Amino acid sequence: MKMVFDSTSQIMRQVIYALVLGIGASYAHFGWGVIIQIILAVLVAITVEASFLAIRKLPIKPSITDGSAVLTGILLALSIPSIAPWWIVVVGVNFAIIFGKQLYGGLGNNPFNPAMLGYAFLLISYPLPMTTWAGEFVNLTQALDVIFNLNPVDALSGATRLDDVKIQLALGKMVSELNIYSSAQMWINIGFLLGGLYLLARRIILWHIPVAFLLGIAISAFLLFAGDSEHYLPMQNHLMLGATMLGAFFIATDPVTASTTPKGRLIYGFLMGVLVVVIRSFGAYPDGIAFAVLLMNMTVSLIDYYTQPKVFGK
Amino acid sequence: MASYSFKGGIYLPNPYPVKDSEVRQVAPPKRVILPLKQRFEDEAQPYVKIGEKVLTGQIIAKTISKHSSYLHASISGVISAIKKYPIPHPSGIEVMCIVIDSDGKDEWIEIQRYNQDFQHYSPEKLIQRIREAGIVGMGGAGFPTHAKINNAQGAHTLIINATECEPGIMCDDALMQHYPREIIRGVEVLLHACGAKQAVIAIEDDKQEALHSLLMYNFNDHIDIVQIPTKYTSGAEKILIKTLFDIEISSGKFASDYGVLCQNVGTVKAIYDAIIDNKPLISRIVTITGSAVQEPRNYEARIGTSFASLVAKSYPNPAPHQIRIGGMMMGIDVANMHYAVYKTTNCMFVNNVVPTPAVQSCIRCGQCNQVCPINLLPQQLFWYAKSKNTNRALDYNLGDCIECRCCDVVCPSHIPLTQYFSFAKALHRKRTIEQQKIDTARERFEFKEFRVKRNKKERAEMMARKKAQLKQEMAQDASKKTKIAQAIARVKNKRDSKDENGV
Secondary structure (H helix, E strand, O other): OOOOOOOHHHHHHHHHHHOHHHHHHHHHHHEOHHHHHHHHHHHHHHHHHHHHHHHOOOOHHHHHHOOHHHHHHHHHHHHOOOOOOHHHHHHHHHHHHHOOOHHHOOOOOOOOOHHHHHHHHHHHHOHHHHHOEEOOOEOHHHHHHHHHOOOOOOOOEEOOHHHHHHHHHHOOOOHHHOOOOOHHHHHHHHHHHHHHHHHHHOOOOOOHHHHHHHHHHHHHHHHHHHHOOOOOOOHHHHHHOOOHHHHHHHHOOOOOOOOOOHHHHHHHHHHHHHHHHHHHHHOOOOOOHHHHHHHHHHHHHHHHHHOOOOOOOO | OOOOOOOOOEOOOOOOOOOOOOEEEOOOOOEEEEEOOOOOOOOOEEOOOOOOEEOEOOEEEEOOOOOOOOEEOOOOEEEEEEEEEEOOOOOOOEEEEEEEEEOOOOOEOOOOOOOOOHHHOOHHHHHHHHHHOOOEOOOOOOOEHHHHHHHOOOOOEEEEEEOOOOOOOOHHHHHHHHOHHHHHHHHHHHHHHHOOOEEEEEEEOOOHHHHHHHHHHOOOOOEEEEEEOOOEOOOOHHHHHHHHHOOOOOOOOOHHHHOEEEEEHHHHHHHHHHHOOOOOOOEEEEEEEOOOEOOOEEEEEEOOOEHHHHHHOOOEOOOOEEEEEOOOOOOEEEOOOOOEOOOOOOEEEEEEOOOOOOOOOOOOOOHHHHHOOOOOOHHHHHHHHHOOOHHHHHHOOHHHOOOOOHHHHHOOOOOOHHHHHHHHHHHHHHHHHHHHHHHHHHHHHHHHHHHHHHHHHHHHHHHHHHHHHHHHHHHHOHHHHHHHHHHHHHHHHHHHHHHHHHO
């Protein structure tokens, strides 16, 4: 095998580069809010990480330059609505970095995916701003206004497709009566998919988790739809709506919190995919990536222990 | 041709290839330092005294232990000291050495020529002669060769390890190019000595010259020469056997348990010298390489020659050096060049001092478990080694780590993983010994408690029994009481009557 990386920072940088297509697609759909949230999240992430390292009397530069805090910030910013007020992202990133990472001992020691921990915290604590999405492209002035002036502009807001479907189904409608297609969401998912393929080609992530995760979603969604096509979304919608591709290639693959054995990665990814569909179909929240990730994070040491590869001569 | 490969391992380029394949003969040095043991074996006993004159090839230390080898004077001269010198070992351990000061003549002992072909000797006799020639595994382990052949009696296959083990070391490559006839003949001797039917010489595919030299001299149907990929850890014995024959030697077992004997190609040449030329092991080929020497080269030097003199011949730059004895992967960093060429030292790296990259946190990326030839999970082992949880690390098969350092090389966080693993292994050994001591002490204490209690109880029981017995006896002998009473009454009566009479 060829050696590809010189350092952990390089891995993190590559992951950030791979996000560019997905970010571009999000920008095209949601507008400037996406970019503002990312900048805000990154600034907060670096500040919090640096201050916490200072409190812990640890060298600041190596940990900041490893890029992990920046990545956490970007992933969280991509998960929250682009028109959420500024304090949402500030609170979320703080929670992610402090409670998700530093309190466990910093990079490499955290059992839970920090970005998803931050997201779950926000979603439970502030459900309204966390589910109010931009319904159309938002320009720079509008975005600054809505994010910093705390003026929820009703005209801008809407629900995501998964949100919408969830509400409509709860109101007793049938899947066949609904518009379950969203070209914008599809493009965003394709953007992240392409970025993920780049990471696979560079061997920065391994194929096991994304493939198993998407298979988990596909198989469980297929079975549900085959059983009751009026109450459950078809497989292709599950794959192309919400944060599916972001989750498959950028969140589920976080090496620190994922299973690390080859067989374990398959189990971890597959069960996570199944959980996503279960939460989307039966849970109270429209999308289930964050909860699925956190639930599976808890099982990692168990999975790793029982899926050790066969050692030479044993 | 079958393609041979194995799981894991890494392709590492040779950082400083030797430009010419020449083996430079080094004149006998003014002084040699000869250790009485290589590594873990028993020490041999000096057979000479300080001040004694010795000839080249003369036995200077003998042994009766099975796991030890003879030692011969590698130059002629006078024994000037028998004292401890450090051997290349991470702990800087010191070993008893014999020092010879040269008389400048390199006078040899008289060498007896054997008139008979080696085929006429019994395997036992050959093994005996290998033992008396002081031959040990020259690939680096230093295990006495006669003991290894003895353990593998009845083997069906002989493997000659000509893989060079690690990039950078080139002494075996040079040896094969220079002594192909001797090596093939040496393999024939070994086949006879161990009784195997076939021999396989495994050579890495980047050594085409050496391969062709061997092919030119191999007319023996029982000897195969096969090429294997130049992938690091291919030279590790168990991995090599797996690569060649798809035999996976169980953890804790040895090649000899599977009817396979593995010998380094340098050892084979030494066996040739011992059996055919009847010369003991007094020299070997070493590679001097590294970023700080202008010309990496192979030298054939007497055992005990100082490394400094060899390095001086390779035009080192004057800057401070980082010195490593053995390969760049599994070698040992040493503080200076005050070491001598031993039977097992195949290489010295003289590198410019470069700053080591900063260690970052483990992000469990799994690069390491993809290159582990043993299929371990170094990322998990690291976690438990760091937290000194040796039991958990052992659950993850810490004991099977061969410390090849493949994981260190690919780790993007530059964690010295192997160091953690050897530390954890040492810690486990220490804890086991301590636990045994604690167990013994506890058992002793518990037994004492038990004994005291038991004695007390037994004593109490005995007393009770005796008392009861006594009581019973008393009860039984009620008649005695009456007899005594009668006697007392009699005496009283007598006295009374006496008194009456007397009054």
